[in-house]
Amino acid sequence: MGQKVNPIGLRLGINRNWESRWFPIKANLVENIGEDYKIRAFLKRKLYYAGISQILVERTAKKLRVTVVAARPGIIIGKKGSDVDILKKELQDLIKKDVNINIKEERKAGSSAQLAAESVATQLEKRIAFRRAMKKVIQGAQKAGAKGIKVSVSGRLGGAEMARTEWYLEGRVPLHTLRAKIDYGFAEARTTYGNIGVKVWIFKGEVLQKGFQAEKNEDNAPAKKPRRTRRGK
Numbered sequence: 001m002g003q004k005v006n007p008i009g010l011r012l013g014i015n016r017n018w019e020s021r022w023f024p025i026k027a028n029l030v031e032n033i034g035e036d037y038k039i040r041a042f043l044k045r046k047l048y049y050a051g052i053s054q055i056l057v058e059r060t061a062k063k064l065r066v067t068v069v070a071a072r073p074g075i076i077i078g079k080k081g082s083d084v085d086i087l088k089k090e091l092q093d094l095i096k097k098d099v100n101i102n103i104k105e106e107r108k109a110g111s112s113a114q115l116a117a118e119s120v121a122t123q124l125e126k127r128i129a130f131r132r133a134m135k136k137v138i139q140g141a142q143k144a145g146a147k148g149i150k151v152s153v154s155g156r157l158g159g160a161e162m163a164r165t166e167w168y169l170e171g172r173v174p175l176h177t178l179r180a181k182i183d184y185g186f187a188e189a190r191t192t193y194g195n196i197g198v199k200v201w202i203f204k205g206e207v208l209q210k211g212f213q214a215e216k217n218e219d220n221a222p223a224k225k226p227r228r229t230r231r232g233k
Helices: 026-046 073-077 079-095 113-125 130-143
Strands: 052-059 064-070 100-105 148-155 164-171 180-191 194-207 230-232
Touching: 026 052, 026 064, 026 079, 052 113, 064 073, 073 079, 073 100, 079 100, 113 130, 113 148, 113 180, 113 194, 130 148, 130 164, 130 194
Parallel strands: 064 100
Antiparallel strands: 052 064, 148 164, 148 194, 164 230, 180 194
8 A cells, every 4th residue: 555655645634734734615625726826736736847846725714825845946046036926827827816935945856755756857858867866866865864765767768678677665665654754756857758757765764653863772773784786667
């Protein structure tokens, strides 16, 4: 089960929160879901190079607030906040409602699975070898403090006639453990040979019931030999 489903959806209410935070009214449910989709699709398309890791949508009775978490917030804000005002007006024209926009910086960009997936996809579009791109992302996640990372790419890798899947795993990624805090990201690379799908899972540690992070006692634990990076097809 844990190997097949989206690890974020599986952990909602356990150690993950919803990205759309509002209480549905039956009459407006379909309209609100459609607006959320339009907002996310528009922002992802317009601000792709700002490195967006998360888009949060919050609604009250009269207000709609959108929070954009990005690795490069300066690209969104612009000079003296001028670009934010333009973005706000474009969003209001899109959904015909008053919108408040907050911009937050992603302080740990290296441990964001969505940013890692987009990084691999961008490198594949620039014709960089897929193994090199995957290893670069793995090294970045390890430097950011990730306890485990798995990267998978699927498609006509290297221009091969037959599509296949390749993956690398470093550390541990316990997908069946519900208390494990696992981030997941997906992106597509549009190459001349077709689309290549990129999936990234990052394990950030275990969360206990009271919200404390379970850490291993390094002093009492026996010394372990470093494991080699695992790869598969």
